[in-house]
Amino acid sequence: MDFNEQQIERYSRHIILSQVGVEGQQKLLNAKVLIIGTGGLGAPAAMFLAAAGIGTIGLVDADNVDLSNLQRQIIHQTKDVGKQKVLSGKETINEMNPDVNVVIYNTFVNSSNILEIINDQDYDFVIDGTDNFAAKFLINDACVMAKKPYSHAGIIRFNGQLTTYIPDNDTACYRCMFKEPPPEGAVPTCREAGVLGVMGGVIGTMQATEAIKYILGVGESLAGYLLTYDAFDMEFRKVKINRKSNCPVCGDQPTIKELIDYNGPVCEL
Amino acid sequence: MKVTINGKEKQLENEVNVLELLAINDVEMPEMVSVELNGVIVDRDDFGSTIIRENDTIEFLYFMGGGSVGF
Numbered sequence: 654m655d656f657n658e659q660q661i662e663r664y665s666r667h668i669i670l671s672q673v674g675v676e677g678q679q680k681l682l683n684a685k686v687l688i689i690g691t692g693g694l695g696a697p698a699a700m701f702l703a704a705a706g707i708g709t710i711g712l713v714d715a716d717n718v719d720l721s722n723l724q725r726q727i728i729h730q731t732k733d734v735g736k737q738k739v740l741s742g743k744e745t746i747n748e749m750n751p752d753v754n755v756v757i758y759n760t761f762v763n764s765s766n767i768l769e770i771i772n773d774q775d776y777d778f779v780i781d782g783t784d785n786f787a788a789k790f791l792i793n794d795a796c797v798m799a800k801k802p803y804s805h806a807g808i809i810r811f812n813g814q815l816t817t818y819i820p821d822n823d824t825a826c827y828r829c830m831f832k833e834p835p836p837e838g839a840v841p842t843c844r845e846a847g848v849l850g851v852m853g854g855v856i857g858t859m860q861a862t863e864a865i866k867y868i869l870g871v872g873e874s875l876a877g878y879l880l881t882y883d884a885f886d887m888e889f890r891k892v893k894i895n896r897k898s899n900c901p902v903c904g905d906q907p908t909i910k911e912l913i914d915y916n917g918p919v920c921e922l
Numbered sequence: 923m924k925v926t927i928n929g930k931e932k933q934l935e936n937e938v939n940v941l942e943l944l945a946i947n948d949v950e951m952p953e954m955v956s957v958e959l960n961g962v963i964v965d966r967d968d969f970g971s972t973i974i975r976e977n978d979t980i981e982f983l984y985f986m987g988g989g990s991v992g993f
Contacts, residue, residue: 786987807986814986830963835953835985879983890929892981895961 660752664706672871678706682752684868685709687776689762689792691738692716693853694806694860695782696728701861703746703753707868709774710746713758714738725850762788764912767795778864779803782857786834787915793818793827794912797903802867804860804875809846811885813856816894817863817875824876825894826903834915855882923976940969949982956983
Protein backbone atom coordinates (compact mmCIF):
# COMPACT_ATOMS: atom_id res chain seq x y z
CA MET A 654 0.00 0.00 0.00
CA ASP A 655 1.26 3.46 -0.88
CA PHE A 656 0.74 6.38 1.43
CA ASN A 657 -1.47 9.17 0.18
CA GLU A 658 -0.43 12.77 0.74
CA GLN A 659 -2.56 13.17 3.83
CA GLN A 660 -1.04 10.09 5.40
CA ILE A 661 2.48 11.30 4.68
CA GLU A 662 1.62 14.51 6.49
CA ARG A 663 -0.34 12.87 9.29
CA TYR A 664 2.47 10.47 10.15
CA SER A 665 5.38 12.75 9.23
CA ARG A 666 6.75 12.92 12.79
CA HIS A 667 6.86 9.13 12.84
CA ILE A 668 8.27 8.81 9.35
CA ILE A 669 11.24 11.07 10.11
CA LEU A 670 12.18 8.91 13.10
CA SER A 671 14.94 6.56 11.98
CA GLN A 672 13.42 3.80 14.17
CA VAL A 673 10.06 4.09 12.40
CA GLY A 674 10.35 5.48 8.87
CA VAL A 675 8.00 4.63 6.02
CA GLU A 676 8.48 0.94 6.60
CA GLY A 677 7.65 1.19 10.30
CA GLN A 678 4.58 3.31 9.68
CA GLN A 679 3.44 0.70 7.19
CA LYS A 680 3.85 -1.95 9.91
CA LEU A 681 1.68 0.13 12.26
CA LEU A 682 -1.01 0.56 9.60
CA ASN A 683 -1.00 -3.19 8.99
CA ALA A 684 -1.06 -4.03 12.72
CA LYS A 685 -3.97 -5.23 14.84
CA VAL A 686 -4.20 -4.49 18.56
CA LEU A 687 -6.91 -5.71 20.91
CA ILE A 688 -7.74 -3.55 23.92
CA ILE A 689 -9.72 -5.29 26.66
CA GLY A 690 -11.49 -2.68 28.76
CA THR A 691 -12.08 0.86 27.52
CA GLY A 692 -11.71 2.54 30.88
CA GLY A 693 -8.89 4.36 32.66
CA LEU A 694 -6.12 2.38 30.96
CA GLY A 695 -7.80 1.35 27.72
CA ALA A 696 -9.06 4.83 26.82
CA PRO A 697 -5.67 6.56 26.56
CA ALA A 698 -4.07 3.44 25.10
CA ALA A 699 -6.73 3.34 22.37
CA MET A 700 -6.40 7.02 21.58
CA PHE A 701 -2.62 6.97 21.18
CA LEU A 702 -2.71 3.74 19.18
CA ALA A 703 -5.35 5.28 16.92
CA ALA A 704 -3.33 8.46 16.53
CA ALA A 705 -0.27 6.33 15.71
CA GLY A 706 -2.18 4.74 12.86
CA ILE A 707 -2.65 1.20 14.14
CA GLY A 708 -4.75 -0.18 11.29
CA THR A 709 -7.12 -2.33 13.33
CA ILE A 710 -8.09 -1.72 16.94
CA GLY A 711 -10.41 -4.08 18.78
CA LEU A 712 -12.32 -2.72 21.78
CA VAL A 713 -13.88 -5.06 24.34
CA ASP A 714 -16.24 -3.80 27.04
CA ALA A 715 -19.82 -4.40 28.13
CA ASP A 716 -20.29 -1.24 30.15
CA ASN A 717 -22.03 1.97 29.30
CA VAL A 718 -20.40 5.34 29.89
CA ASP A 719 -21.11 6.76 33.34
CA LEU A 720 -20.55 10.34 34.43
CA SER A 721 -18.04 9.13 37.06
CA ASN A 722 -15.91 7.63 34.27
CA LEU A 723 -15.10 10.97 32.67
CA GLN A 724 -12.54 11.97 35.32
CA ARG A 725 -10.06 9.60 33.62
CA GLN A 726 -11.59 7.71 30.67
CA ILE A 727 -10.74 10.38 28.14
CA ILE A 728 -12.02 8.56 25.07
CA HIS A 729 -15.58 9.25 26.29
CA GLN A 730 -17.22 12.67 26.38
CA THR A 731 -20.07 14.16 28.38
CA LYS A 732 -22.44 13.63 25.46
CA ASP A 733 -21.63 9.89 25.57
CA VAL A 734 -23.00 9.24 29.06
CA GLY A 735 -25.32 6.24 28.83
CA LYS A 736 -23.84 5.06 25.52
CA GLN A 737 -22.07 1.70 25.08
CA LYS A 738 -18.40 2.30 25.85
CA VAL A 739 -17.23 0.40 22.79
CA LEU A 740 -19.46 2.52 20.56
CA SER A 741 -18.34 5.76 22.20
CA GLY A 742 -14.71 4.65 21.81
CA LYS A 743 -15.23 3.74 18.17
CA GLU A 744 -16.77 7.14 17.41
CA THR A 745 -13.90 9.03 19.05
CA ILE A 746 -11.33 6.99 17.13
CA ASN A 747 -13.16 7.35 13.82
CA GLU A 748 -13.26 11.11 14.24
CA MET A 749 -9.59 11.24 15.12
CA ASN A 750 -8.18 8.96 12.45
CA PRO A 751 -10.15 7.52 9.52
CA ASP A 752 -7.27 5.12 8.77
CA VAL A 753 -8.24 2.98 11.75
CA ASN A 754 -10.70 0.12 11.46
CA VAL A 755 -12.36 -0.29 14.86
CA VAL A 756 -13.81 -3.69 15.74
CA ILE A 757 -16.10 -3.66 18.76
CA TYR A 758 -17.09 -6.44 21.16
CA ASN A 759 -19.87 -5.33 23.50
CA THR A 760 -19.16 -8.00 26.10
CA PHE A 761 -16.97 -8.76 29.11
CA VAL A 762 -14.34 -11.43 28.59
CA ASN A 763 -14.88 -14.83 30.16
CA SER A 764 -13.42 -18.29 29.80
CA SER A 765 -15.73 -19.20 26.94
CA ASN A 766 -15.28 -16.13 24.72
CA ILE A 767 -11.78 -14.75 25.29
CA LEU A 768 -9.85 -17.04 22.95
CA GLU A 769 -12.41 -16.45 20.23
CA ILE A 770 -12.06 -12.68 20.62
CA ILE A 771 -8.24 -12.77 20.73
CA ASN A 772 -8.17 -14.88 17.58
CA ASP A 773 -11.06 -13.10 15.84
CA GLN A 774 -8.78 -10.73 13.90
CA ASP A 775 -5.52 -12.55 14.58
CA TYR A 776 -4.46 -9.64 16.79
CA ASP A 777 -0.72 -8.96 17.01
CA PHE A 778 -0.81 -7.60 20.55
CA VAL A 779 -3.27 -7.50 23.44
CA ILE A 780 -3.64 -4.73 26.02
CA ASP A 781 -5.14 -5.58 29.40
CA GLY A 782 -6.99 -2.46 30.44
CA THR A 783 -9.33 -4.23 32.82
CA ASP A 784 -9.99 -3.34 36.41
CA ASN A 785 -10.40 -6.63 38.22
CA PHE A 786 -8.27 -9.62 39.08
CA ALA A 787 -10.62 -12.17 37.56
CA ALA A 788 -10.16 -10.57 34.15
CA LYS A 789 -6.44 -9.99 34.65
CA PHE A 790 -5.73 -13.65 35.39
CA LEU A 791 -8.04 -14.75 32.57
CA ILE A 792 -6.25 -12.49 30.05
CA ASN A 793 -2.85 -13.69 31.25
CA ASP A 794 -3.76 -17.35 30.98
CA ALA A 795 -5.44 -16.90 27.61
CA CYS A 796 -2.45 -15.00 26.18
CA VAL A 797 -0.01 -17.61 27.51
CA MET A 798 -2.12 -20.42 26.02
CA ALA A 799 -2.70 -18.62 22.71
CA LYS A 800 0.93 -17.41 22.59
CA LYS A 801 -0.10 -13.77 22.27
CA PRO A 802 2.15 -10.95 23.43
CA TYR A 803 0.33 -8.69 25.83
CA SER A 804 0.69 -5.81 28.23
CA HIS A 805 -0.54 -6.12 31.81
CA ALA A 806 -1.19 -3.02 33.84
CA GLY A 807 -2.92 -1.99 37.03
CA ILE A 808 -3.55 1.32 38.74
CA ILE A 809 -4.80 2.30 42.14
CA ARG A 810 -4.72 5.56 44.08
CA PHE A 811 -1.38 7.23 43.12
CA ASN A 812 0.24 3.98 41.96
CA GLY A 813 0.55 2.05 38.77
CA GLN A 814 2.40 -0.94 37.39
CA LEU A 815 2.93 -2.66 34.08
CA THR A 816 4.76 -5.52 32.46
CA THR A 817 4.92 -7.06 29.00
CA TYR A 818 4.55 -10.74 28.23
CA ILE A 819 6.27 -12.07 25.12
CA PRO A 820 5.63 -15.76 24.35
CA ASP A 821 8.49 -18.21 23.76
CA ASN A 822 10.94 -15.73 25.20
CA ASP A 823 11.47 -17.06 28.73
CA THR A 824 9.39 -14.08 29.89
CA ALA A 825 7.76 -14.07 33.29
CA CYS A 826 3.97 -14.00 33.03
CA TYR A 827 1.57 -12.31 35.47
CA ARG A 828 1.21 -15.59 37.36
CA CYS A 829 4.98 -15.80 37.84
CA MET A 830 4.62 -12.58 39.85
CA PHE A 831 1.20 -13.15 41.38
CA LYS A 832 0.31 -16.81 41.58
CA GLU A 833 -3.44 -16.41 42.04
CA PRO A 834 -5.98 -13.69 42.74
CA PRO A 835 -5.92 -12.29 46.28
CA PRO A 836 -8.63 -13.53 48.63
CA GLU A 837 -11.85 -11.65 48.00
CA GLY A 838 -11.96 -9.96 51.41
CA ALA A 839 -8.47 -8.52 50.92
CA VAL A 840 -9.21 -6.46 47.85
CA PRO A 841 -10.16 -2.91 48.67
CA THR A 842 -13.60 -2.32 47.28
CA CYS A 843 -13.85 0.01 44.35
CA ARG A 844 -15.48 2.64 46.46
CA GLU A 845 -12.73 2.54 49.08
CA ALA A 846 -9.81 2.66 46.72
CA GLY A 847 -10.11 5.53 44.27
CA VAL A 848 -7.59 6.44 41.63
CA LEU A 849 -6.00 9.67 40.49
CA GLY A 850 -7.36 10.23 37.00
CA VAL A 851 -3.99 10.76 35.36
CA MET A 852 -2.68 7.35 36.45
CA GLY A 853 -4.52 5.66 33.62
CA GLY A 854 -3.10 8.21 31.22
CA VAL A 855 0.50 7.55 32.26
CA ILE A 856 0.27 3.78 32.49
CA GLY A 857 -2.17 3.24 29.59
CA THR A 858 0.05 5.35 27.34
CA MET A 859 3.02 3.20 28.31
CA GLN A 860 1.00 0.11 27.37
CA ALA A 861 0.45 1.69 23.95
CA THR A 862 4.19 2.38 23.77
CA GLU A 863 4.96 -1.28 24.42
CA ALA A 864 2.52 -2.33 21.68
CA ILE A 865 4.04 0.12 19.18
CA LYS A 866 7.62 -0.96 19.91
CA TYR A 867 6.64 -4.61 19.65
CA ILE A 868 5.01 -4.03 16.25
CA LEU A 869 8.00 -2.01 15.02
CA GLY A 870 10.45 -4.53 16.47
CA VAL A 871 12.54 -1.83 18.10
CA GLY A 872 13.84 -1.00 21.55
CA GLU A 873 13.74 -2.88 24.84
CA SER A 874 10.40 -4.08 26.12
CA LEU A 875 9.30 -4.60 29.71
CA ALA A 876 9.40 -8.37 29.18
CA GLY A 877 10.86 -9.81 32.38
CA TYR A 878 10.36 -6.59 34.33
CA LEU A 879 7.61 -5.05 36.40
CA LEU A 880 7.68 -1.26 36.09
CA THR A 881 6.10 0.50 39.03
CA TYR A 882 5.18 4.15 39.22
CA ASP A 883 4.50 5.98 42.44
CA ALA A 884 3.09 9.36 41.47
CA PHE A 885 2.97 10.56 45.07
CA ASP A 886 6.75 10.32 45.52
CA MET A 887 7.32 10.63 41.76
CA GLU A 888 9.32 7.42 41.59
CA PHE A 889 9.64 4.87 38.82
CA ARG A 890 11.17 1.44 39.55
CA LYS A 891 11.93 -1.39 37.15
CA VAL A 892 12.06 -4.70 38.99
CA LYS A 893 13.52 -7.77 37.29
CA ILE A 894 11.17 -10.75 37.50
CA ASN A 895 12.35 -14.18 36.45
CA ARG A 896 10.07 -16.69 34.81
CA LYS A 897 9.13 -19.40 37.31
CA SER A 898 9.81 -22.86 35.96
CA ASN A 899 7.01 -24.08 38.25
CA CYS A 900 4.52 -21.36 37.23
CA PRO A 901 1.07 -22.99 37.06
CA VAL A 902 0.41 -21.63 33.57
CA CYS A 903 3.68 -20.80 31.78
CA GLY A 904 5.91 -23.21 33.71
CA ASP A 905 7.57 -26.33 32.40
CA GLN A 906 4.72 -28.54 33.59
CA PRO A 907 1.64 -26.33 33.67
CA THR A 908 -1.19 -27.37 35.95
CA ILE A 909 -3.64 -24.81 34.56
CA LYS A 910 -4.68 -26.14 31.19
CA GLU A 911 -8.14 -24.65 30.99
CA LEU A 912 -9.25 -21.07 31.49
CA ILE A 913 -10.72 -20.18 34.87
CA ASP A 914 -13.60 -17.82 35.67
CA TYR A 915 -12.77 -16.39 39.08
CA ASN A 916 -15.44 -14.60 41.01
CA GLY A 917 -14.65 -11.24 42.34
CA PRO A 918 -15.75 -7.70 42.69
CA VAL A 919 -15.93 -5.89 39.39
CA CYS A 920 -15.52 -2.18 39.25
CA GLU A 921 -14.80 0.44 36.69
CA LEU A 922 -11.20 1.41 36.18
CA MET B 923 21.87 -5.86 59.57
CA LYS B 924 21.47 -4.13 56.24
CA VAL B 925 18.86 -5.18 53.66
CA THR B 926 17.44 -3.47 50.60
CA ILE B 927 13.65 -3.19 50.32
CA ASN B 928 12.17 -1.79 47.12
CA GLY B 929 15.47 -0.16 46.29
CA LYS B 930 15.97 1.50 49.67
CA GLU B 931 18.48 0.42 52.29
CA LYS B 932 16.97 -0.55 55.61
CA GLN B 933 18.44 -1.70 58.92
CA LEU B 934 16.96 -4.72 60.66
CA GLU B 935 17.82 -5.54 64.27
CA ASN B 936 17.46 -9.30 63.89
CA GLU B 937 16.96 -11.91 61.26
CA VAL B 938 13.25 -12.14 60.58
CA ASN B 939 10.99 -14.21 58.37
CA VAL B 940 8.99 -12.73 55.50
CA LEU B 941 5.78 -12.42 57.54
CA GLU B 942 7.64 -10.52 60.25
CA LEU B 943 9.32 -8.33 57.64
CA LEU B 944 5.92 -7.42 56.20
CA ALA B 945 4.69 -6.54 59.69
CA ILE B 946 7.80 -4.43 60.47
CA ASN B 947 7.21 -2.50 57.28
CA ASP B 948 3.57 -1.81 58.13
CA VAL B 949 2.24 -3.69 55.13
CA GLU B 950 -1.44 -3.56 55.99
CA MET B 951 -2.60 -6.37 53.74
CA PRO B 952 0.07 -9.06 53.23
CA GLU B 953 -2.45 -10.91 51.03
CA MET B 954 -2.05 -8.09 48.51
CA VAL B 955 1.73 -8.42 48.24
CA SER B 956 4.04 -10.75 46.36
CA VAL B 957 7.54 -10.91 47.81
CA GLU B 958 10.66 -11.30 45.70
CA LEU B 959 13.79 -12.28 47.64
CA ASN B 960 17.10 -11.95 45.77
CA GLY B 961 15.35 -12.29 42.42
CA VAL B 962 13.10 -15.22 43.34
CA ILE B 963 9.39 -14.90 44.11
CA VAL B 964 8.73 -16.51 47.51
CA ASP B 965 5.78 -18.90 47.67
CA ARG B 966 3.13 -17.50 49.99
CA ASP B 967 3.14 -20.79 51.93
CA ASP B 968 6.82 -20.24 52.68
CA PHE B 969 6.52 -16.70 54.07
CA GLY B 970 6.75 -17.98 57.67
CA SER B 971 9.77 -20.20 57.06
CA THR B 972 11.79 -17.94 54.75
CA ILE B 973 14.42 -16.01 56.73
CA ILE B 974 15.74 -12.64 55.62
CA ARG B 975 19.52 -12.37 55.97
CA GLU B 976 22.13 -9.63 55.82
CA ASN B 977 22.46 -7.94 52.40
CA ASP B 978 19.28 -9.54 51.05
CA THR B 979 17.39 -7.67 48.37
CA ILE B 980 13.64 -7.72 48.80
CA GLU B 981 10.90 -6.40 46.55
CA PHE B 982 7.32 -6.01 47.71
CA LEU B 983 5.13 -6.26 44.60
CA TYR B 984 1.60 -5.04 45.17
CA PHE B 985 -1.51 -6.34 43.48
CA MET B 986 -3.05 -3.55 41.46
CA GLY B 987 -6.36 -4.07 39.80
CA GLY B 988 -8.33 -0.97 39.56
CA GLY B 989 -9.88 1.29 41.96
CA SER B 990 -12.42 3.94 41.61
CA VAL B 991 -15.98 4.65 42.36
CA GLY B 992 -17.82 2.64 39.82
CA PHE B 993 -20.83 0.52 39.34
